[in-house]
Amino acid sequence: GENVEQHPSTLSVQEGDSAVIKCTYSDSASNYFPWYKQELGKGPQLIIDIRSNVGEKKDQRIAVTLNKTAKHFSLHITETQPEDSAVYFCAAPHPYSGGGADGLTFGKGTHLIIQP
Amino acid sequence: NAGVTQTPKFRILKIGQSMTLQCAQDMNHNYMYWYRQDPGMGLKLIYYSVGAGITDKGEVPNGYNVSRSTTEDFPLRLELAAPSQTSVYFCASSYVQGGSYEQYFGPGTRLTVT
Numbered sequence: 001g002e003n004v005e006q007h008p009s010t011l012s013v014q015e016g017d018s019a020v021i022k023c024t025y026s027d028s029a030s031n032y033f034p035w036y037k038q039e040l041g042k043g044p045q046l047i048i049d050i051r052s053n054v055g056e057k058k059d060q061r062i063a064v065t066l067n068k069t070a071k072h073f074s075l076h077i078t079e080t081q082p083e084d085s086a087v088y089f090c091a092a093p094h095p096y097s098g099g100g101a102d103g104l105t106f107g108k109g110t111h112l113i114i115q116p
Numbered sequence: 117n118a119g120v121t122q123t124p125k126f127r128i129l130k131i132g133q134s135m136t137l138q139c140a141q142d143m144n145h146n147y148m149y150w151y152r153q154d155p156g157m158g159l160k161l162i163y164y165s166v167g168a169g170i171t172d173k174g175e176v177p178n179g180y181n182v183s184r185s186t187t188e189d190f191p192l193r194l195e196l197a198a199p200s201q202t203s204v205y206f207c208a209s210s211y212v213q214g215g216s217y218e219q220y221f222g223p224g225t226r227l228t229v230t
Binding site for chain 1: 120147149151156157158159160163164165166172174175207209210212217218219221224225
């Protein structure tokens, strides 16, 4: 099955600065990589995802990059704001199926703290 | 739409008791999932379903059972609860078509087994 490693576990940045969270995966057949944001007491919510046929995807202040050769992908948040404070999870398909339909394997999460 | 709803929000069980966690979605999604989240950890897949009448095991299925008699409902059954099942349980659903796999999560059920 898939193994997803996520770093760092905690990230503290000044408001307005950028934040980068990195993940690696083990299954070279995986082709779908989502990022979820979880606020306290709530379920995770998808913020951006990327497929293996592209190297980068942007949505306003959020971007995801993918390096299939190295099997890692990263979340970039620019111009951070207080409402960005949350736990962020990367994920990859589970089990060995390539796509994400049969469930996801999640990283352990990154607690992002935006300092005023 | 209510999205994905879960009941109860909180529950305390004694060791050896049984219970059913309820999950329903009103988005006509074909896929549904159950995950558990332990403190400081990511979510782990327990079971999933690709449609009514079809279920399959995920990464951590031991001690749990599921059924999918309708598109809308996907209950999770715990038999003989153990302290190791203390966790937050999330149900999710997804409409899998054309390469879209976004999963929509419910608010979670916090379960404590003592």
